[in-house]
Amino acid sequence: MAKQSIYQREVDFLQNAKDFMAKGEYSQEELQLEAKNLIENYEELVSQVKIITKISDRLQKKLNKTNDKLELTNNQLNETNIKLNETIDALTEAKIGRKAGTIVMIVAIGLFILSEAWIEPIIDNHFPNSEYPFVGLALKLVVAILIKPGEDLTNRYMLRKARKQQIEEARLQRNNKK
Amino acid sequence: MDNFFIEGSKQTPEISFNAELGELEIKGRSIPENTFDFFNPVLLWLEEYAKSPAKKTIVKVNLEYFNTSSSKYILEILKRVKNVMNDGHDVLVEWYYEEDDEEMMETGEDYEDVSGLPFSLISVEED
Numbered sequence: 001m002a003k004q005s006i007y008q009r010e011v012d013f014l015q016n017a018k019d020f021m022a023k024g025e026y027s028q029e030e031l032q033l034e035a036k037n038l039i040e041n042y043e044e045l046v047s048q049v050k051i052i053t054k055i056s057d058r059l060q061k062k063l064n065k066t067n068d069k070l071e072l073t074n075n076q077l078n079e080t081n082i083k084l085n086e087t088i089d090a091l092t093e094a095k096i097g098r099k100a101g102t103i104v105m106i107v108a109i110g111l112f113i114l115s116e117a118w119i120e121p122i123i124d125n126h127f128p129n130s131e132y133p134f135v136g137l138a139l140k141l142v143v144a145i146l147i148k149p150g151e152d153l154t155n156r157y158m159l160r161k162a163r164k165q166q167i168e169e170a171r172l173q174r175n176n177k178k
Numbered sequence: 179m180d181n182f183f184i185e186g187s188k189q190t191p192e193i194s195f196n197a198e199l200g201e202l203e204i205k206g207r208s209i210p211e212n213t214f215d216f217f218n219p220v221l222l223w224l225e226e227y228a229k230s231p232a233k234k235t236i237v238k239v240n241l242e243y244f245n246t247s248s249s250k251y252i253l254e255i256l257k258r259v260k261n262v263m264n265d266g267h268d269v270l271v272e273w274y275y276e277e278d279d280e281e282m283m284e285t286g287e288d289y290e291d292v293s294g295l296p297f298s299l300i301s302v303e304e305d
Binding site for chain 1 (some may be wrong): 187213214219243246247249250251253279281282284285288289292298
């Protein structure tokens with residue numbers, strides 16, 4: 001069975017007119033009637049094509065407007081997403097910074113206690129006459145100087161770890177969506 | 179006569195025709211892959227309805243978007259409704275459009291001009 005077209009009626013009219021002409025024999029009256037039918041149908045077809053084209057163009061305009069709106073919304077969404085990621089990063093950095101500061105401070109306090117309780121007596125035993133009175137102090141100074149770089153290093157290490165974790169989580173989410 | 183109902187989808191409109199009440203409603207989006215397969219049963223039902231229509235026929239069109247071939251079928255539907263009117267029955271086409279949808283409003287006006295049917299263009303608030 002031939003595939004039905006949305007212009008089936010018009011195609012049928014055209015075929016009828018072709019069949020009529022192919023007959024070869026027709027009276028003047030038949031010819032006039034056929035021509036009248038053909039003109040009427042052609043007129044109807046032209047009127048339909050005009051209106052359909054007009055409507056189609058207008059709806060294309062509507063589609064374009066919707067696409068523009070969609071693109072704008074998409075861009076706004078992307079911008080918001082970027083800002084959101086920046087805020088999340090800043091929050092993560094602040095959280096990690098606090099954590100790194102606490103860790104380094106605990107380590108430093110530990111080192112000071114260790115220095116007071118264990119290293120200082122050893123120094124006193126080795127240098128009883130206080131030949132080097134600043135050894136103990138210098139040791140504490142070294143620990144104090146190392147606090148800031150130690151905090152930075154710990155911070156960087158923890159941030160790297162957190163970012164790796166974020167990337168891994170994003171990858172897993174993408175895989176789950178698939 | 180049996181009523182006619184096609185559930186709407188992302189690509190096809192909901193079609194709900196009630197022969198007894200004379201209410202014919204088309205709503206949603208019309209971008210079917212095969213418009214002939216979708217609309218031909220609609221046209222056949224209308225041809226049957228036109229033989230013994232309700233006292234008053236109200237056609238409610240509430241379309242968000244439709245493709246070119248659907249626009250041809252809407253015209254065909256309106257032509258069949260025009261036949262009902264030509265047979266001496268009351269007919270009204272209610273053409274719904276969202277309040278800021280200028281294109282759909284103008285499309286309704288075009289269909290009104292070309293079909294010669296009485297139209298009521300009704301603006302509705304966006305969802």
